[in-house]
Amino acid sequence: MKDDKKLVEEITSMHEDFAKWYTDVVLKADLVDYSSVGGCIIFRPYGYSIWENIQRELNRRFKETGHENVYMPLFIPESLLQKEKDHVEGFAPEVAWITHGGSEELTERLCVRPTSETLFCDHYSKIIHSYRDLPKLYNQWCSVVRWEKTTRPFLRTREFLWQEGHTAHATAEEAQEETIRMLNIYAEFCENVLAIPVVKGRKTEREKFAGAHATFTIESLMHDGKALQCGTSHNFGDGFAKAFDIQYTDKNNQLQYVHQTSWGVSTRLIGAIIMVHGDDSGLVLPPNAAPIQLVIVPIAQHKPGVLEKAREISGRLSGICRLKLDDSDKMPGWKFSEYEMKGIPLRLEIGPKDIENNQVVLVRRDNRQKEIVSMDDLENAIPRVLADIQKGLLEKARAMLKDKTYSAKTFAEFEKIINETPGFIKAMWCGSSECEETVKEKTGATARCIPFEQEELSQKCFCCGKEARHMVYWGKAY
Amino acid sequence: MKDDKKLVEEITSMHEDFAKWYTDVVLKADLVDYSSVGGCIIFRPYGYSIWENIQRELNRRFKETGHENVYMPLFIPESLLQKEKDHVEGFAPEVAWITHGGSEELTERLCVRPTSETLFCDHYSKIIHSYRDLPKLYNQWCSVVRWEKTTRPFLRTREFLWQEGHTAHATAEEAQEETIRMLNIYAEFCENVLAIPVVKGRKTEREKFAGAHATFTIESLMHDGKALQCGTSHNFGDGFAKAFDIQYTDKNNQLQYVHQTSWGVSTRLIGAIIMVHGDDSGLVLPPNAAPIQLVIVPIAQHKPGVLEKAREISGRLSGICRLKLDDSDKMPGWKFSEYEMKGIPLRLEIGPKDIENNQVVLVRRDNRQKEIVSMDDLENAIPRVLADIQKGLLEKARAMLKDKTYSAKTFAEFEKIINETPGFIKAMWCGSSECEETVKEKTGATARCIPFEQEELSQKCFCCGKEARHMVYWGKAY
Numbered sequence: 001m002k003d004d005k006k007l008v009e010e011i012t013s014m015h016e017d018f019a020k021w022y023t024d025v026v027l028k029a030d031l032v033d034y035s036s037v038g039g040c041i042i043f044r045p046y047g048y049s050i051w052e053n054i055q056r057e058l059n060r061r062f063k064e065t066g067h068e069n070v071y072m073p074l075f076i077p078e079s080l081l082q083k084e085k086d087h088v089e090g091f092a093p094e095v096a097w098i099t100h101g102g103s104e105e106l107t108e109r110l111c112v113r114p115t116s117e118t119l120f121c122d123h124y125s126k127i128i129h130s131y132r133d134l135p136k137l138y139n140q141w142c143s144v145v146r147w148e149k150t151t152r153p154f155l156r157t158r159e160f161l162w163q164e165g166h167t168a169h170a171t172a173e174e175a176q177e178e179t180i181r182m183l184n185i186y187a188e189f190c191e192n193v194l195a196i197p198v199v200k201g202r203k204t205e206r207e208k209f210a211g212a213h214a215t216f217t218i219e220s221l222m223h224d225g226k227a228l229q230c231g232t233s234h235n236f237g238d239g240f241a242k243a244f245d246i247q248y249t250d251k252n253n254q255l256q257y258v259h260q261t262s263w264g265v266s267t268r269l270i271g272a273i274i275m276v277h278g279d280d281s282g283l284v285l286p287p288n289a290a291p292i293q294l295v296i297v298p299i300a301q302h303k304p305g306v307l308e309k310a311r312e313i314s315g316r317l318s319g320i321c322r323l324k325l326d327d328s329d330k331m332p333g334w335k336f337s338e339y340e341m342k343g344i345p346l347r348l349e350i351g352p353k354d355i356e357n358n359q360v361v362l363v364r365r366d367n368r369q370k371e372i373v374s375m376d377d378l379e380n381a382i383p384r385v386l387a388d389i390q391k392g393l394l395e396k397a398r399a400m401l402k403d404k405t406y407s408a409k410t411f412a413e414f415e416k417i418i419n420e421t422p423g424f425i426k427a428m429w430c431g432s433s434e435c436e437e438t439v440k441e442k443t444g445a446t447a448r449c450i451p452f453e454q455e456e457l458s459q460k461c462f463c464c465g466k467e468a469r470h471m472v473y474w475g476k477a478y
Numbered sequence: 479m480k481d482d483k484k485l486v487e488e489i490t491s492m493h494e495d496f497a498k499w500y501t502d503v504v505l506k507a508d509l510v511d512y513s514s515v516g517g518c519i520i521f522r523p524y525g526y527s528i529w530e531n532i533q534r535e536l537n538r539r540f541k542e543t544g545h546e547n548v549y550m551p552l553f554i555p556e557s558l559l560q561k562e563k564d565h566v567e568g569f570a571p572e573v574a575w576i577t578h579g580g581s582e583e584l585t586e587r588l589c590v591r592p593t594s595e596t597l598f599c600d601h602y603s604k605i606i607h608s609y610r611d612l613p614k615l616y617n618q619w620c621s622v623v624r625w626e627k628t629t630r631p632f633l634r635t636r637e638f639l640w641q642e643g644h645t646a647h648a649t650a651e652e653a654q655e656e657t658i659r660m661l662n663i664y665a666e667f668c669e670n671v672l673a674i675p676v677v678k679g680r681k682t683e684r685e686k687f688a689g690a691h692a693t694f695t696i697e698s699l700m701h702d703g704k705a706l707q708c709g710t711s712h713n714f715g716d717g718f719a720k721a722f723d724i725q726y727t728d729k730n731n732q733l734q735y736v737h738q739t740s741w742g743v744s745t746r747l748i749g750a751i752i753m754v755h756g757d758d759s760g761l762v763l764p765p766n767a768a769p770i771q772l773v774i775v776p777i778a779q780h781k782p783g784v785l786e787k788a789r790e791i792s793g794r795l796s797g798i799c800r801l802k803l804d805d806s807d808k809m810p811g812w813k814f815s816e817y818e819m820k821g822i823p824l825r826l827e828i829g830p831k832d833i834e835n836n837q838v839v840l841v842r843r844d845n846r847q848k849e850i851v852s853m854d855d856l857e858n859a860i861p862r863v864l865a866d867i868q869k870g871l872l873e874k875a876r877a878m879l880k881d882k883t884y885s886a887k888t889f890a891e892f893e894k895i896i897n898e899t900p901g902f903i904k905a906m907w908c909g910s911s912e913c914e915e916t917v918k919e920k921t922g923a924t925a926r927c928i929p930f931e932q933e934e935l936s937q938k939c940f941c942c943g944k945e946a947r948h949m950v951y952w953g954k955a956y
Binding site: 033035036037040041042043044045048049051052068069070071072073074075076077080092093094095096097098099100101102103110112119122123126127138142143145147158159161 | 511513514515518519520521522523526527529530546547548549550551552553554555558570571572573574575576577578579580581588590597600601604605616620621623625636637639
């Protein structure tokens with residue numbers, strides 16, 4: 001097998017150059033291609049089908065919790081974007097502006113949505129009248145545009161695909177419940193579907209969303225020790241409601257402002273999958289997110305009976321998992337490398353000897369373990385092994401997260417860790433933006449979140465030595 | 479029931495003012511709302527879920543025929559749009575232009591995609607090398623933007639949702655086969671899911687897509703006698719391949735240009751559903767496209783046992799059809815009108831007397847027929863009645879299409895029909911653009927298609943009297 005592997009172009013080792021390894025994987029696994037539009041990528045079929053799986057899994061969870069999908073316009077008039085002061089300040093510097101329709105200059109510039117709070121608020125102000133109209137639990141799948149200077153496939157692109165939930169509630173309590181409900185759904189989804197463990201917490205004032213009262217986040221850790229924000233959920237209080245005049249008549253016939261939330265995850269998640277599970281042979285996909293869970297590779301397929309048997313197995317298993325039978329005339333070794341690169345969780349090999357022995361060979365992508373399984377037991381064995389891979393990937397990722405999570409009591413300790421063994425650093429913080437600024441300037445790390453699970457590591461801020469208010473997860477981030 | 483109906487605001491009668499009736503239905507049935515962005519609409523949950531059903535049904539058909547979904551950038555650089563001469567001439571006058579990213583002026587203008595041929599071609603030129611890479615059968619679900627002057631919800635909006643298939647083939651024959659295969663899929667989908675019969679045919683040179691060798695279309699007829707183009711499928715030959723240099727090495731090691739197709743349907747289809755099936759009480763949805771197929775309305779729901787029974791029925795039927803139980807405290811008459819407006823195909827009424835008699839009352843939306851059904855037979859009765867409604871709507875639409883299809887041998891006959899009884903007019907045509915121009919100028923009608931099913935109505939062009947080459951379906955169109 002070693003020699004066969006050479007048939008497929010090698011990729012850079014992640015230990016040699018992590019950024020190059022990442023780019024190699026996204027291109028060689030046929031996830032994306034670069035486009036002629038600077039900073040925008042093409043989602044190729046294999047990359048897009050991972051997104052379709054993410055959409056299906058999240059959509060089910062959203063609908064089970066009473067959310068409905070809608071679609072708002074792609075454009076936002078400049079005057080509408082400006083209605084909420086903090087919001088426009090946060091987004092105006094990075095939006096793309098439409099100035100002309102055909103050959104005519106527009107009377108008012110339109111931006112391509114960088115996020116749709118203003119459009120949802122505008123709509124809510126028209127359709128919400130009474131407490132009977134609440135809550136409104138809307139979600140939208142779409143693409144958004146932010147004019148970033150430096151870009152990288154999935155992680156930061158000028159256009160990206162995402163979902164944005166926007167809800168309106170009668171009370172502050174309900175809005176807060178919704179904010180946390182959706183954060184928990186994201187966390188559960190990341191762990192159970194993507195096999196990515198996350199730290200849940202609140203963003204600091206400096207890091208919160210433009211216009212939010214509070215932003216909550218799930219943060220994960222990549223192979224290289226850098227953090228990735230996987231999803232956020234914002235509580236807006238009644239700030240947007242006041243800016244957009246979204247009022248309803250309550251049961252006592254009094255006018256009240258609604259309380260709102262928004263929450264989103266994006267195609268960044270595909271970047272997280274790559275950097276949490278991938279290895280030097282390419283992508284490793286958790287079965288629950290994989291477009292193809294099992295690939296069947298016939299061995300010596302020109303020999304009588306092999307292809308017939310492979311097709312029979314393919315037919316038997318097609319209702320049990322997402323599978324592909326590769327009966328092309330490429331060599332098995334080439335196929336092995338190709339599907340390893342693409343991160344297909346499980347490979348089934350079937351050759352003349354296996355047929356003789358009424359067996360098949362299963363090879364796991366995650367740990368390369370081989371298992372010989374009776375042909376009669378496939379319907380049980382395949383789901384069992386896939387579930388085991390899913391579980392194994394989550395455990396491995398949990399172990400990595402634990403391994404790369406450090407704690408520091410002093411700035412010196414903090415700096416040493418960030419320079420020598422990058423990862424999450426737990427450290428006490430006084431709550432001041434000045435300390436956040438200092439940390440960022442001197443180390444490049446930011447406050448990833450104030451985790452829900454607090455520990456009292458000391459009584460003093462590691463940066464300024466004043467009284468500590470929170471334990472914070474710090475790290476360099478994508 | 480008559481009196482109860484007044485509880486819901488009446489809509490304009492379609493015979494009084496068809497355009498006003500249409501607008502009333504799209505707003506009162508909660509399909510869309512107007513937005514602050516001129517010419518763009520908001521898809522509300524009910525309207526969007528019809529689109530989700532269309533997507534699911536078409537996606538299944540696309541995947542069964544080997545197509546894969548991808549996602550291309552939202553933007554097209556001006557230089558890329560200009561690569562195919564006819565294409566840019568067709569689209570440049572109606573695109574929206576991005577000139578600034580944040581505060582910086584772009585070095586090259588980008589347009590928001592009006593359609594994505596140029597992006598797919600650019601990508602294909604990079605990834606197609608050998609005959610082994612063919613065919614490429616890609617599809618994309620997205621929104622596109624065309625800066626229209628006059629707009630109407632679903633029918634013509636500046637942004638609309640659609641799918642666009644783009645394929646590349648080794649030979650002209652394969653491309654032609656694909657073009658017709660997708661047209662047939664559209665026609666089958668329209669008839670079986672939307673209950674809309676269509677006329678299949680080829681567009682004239684004047685009406686074909688900018689850059690296509692040939693455009694094929696499915697045309698349907700609305701209640702008011704106007705035609706609606708429901709979907710198109712284009713054969714590009716090797717025109718785009720030559721403009722974008724998409725070549726492959728064939729089995730004999732010779733360089734060849736690929737042959738391409740593209741095909742699309744859009745949210746216009748929702749407009750077609752409204753105008754083919756709707757009536758003066760509002761929307762009428764075919765069960766196969768309806769977000770909610772059955773609404774359960776409890777009668778005298780404060781009486782003991784009624785709500786319990788309604789919930790029990792809802793539970794029994796929830797795996798059988800898409801249903802909603804309305805146990806709100808609104809009056810039954812209000813609910814009847816509301817769900818008639820929303821076009822829900824079937825209503826199930828359950829009250830104390832029904833419970834006594836172990837029965838329910840079913841009321842069809844399409845013809846208002848009532849049927850009393852035994853409580854024990856619901857699992858059979860509901861699918862039977864829904865299938866019957868689906869079939870009935872298609873038959874009714876077929877009868878309307880037949881009724882409103884006329885034929886004319888002379889220009890005088892043609893004019894009389896178009897003015898007195900609008901619909902499709904079958905008439906012979908010489909093949910010249912001049913006659914098309916004359917017909918359009920004098921009557922407002924255009925050549926909808928040269929149908930596959932030809933008839934020889936006479937030997938002369940109805941317009942100029944010269945030798946006829948084709949029988950054409952003419953009509954005024956949306």
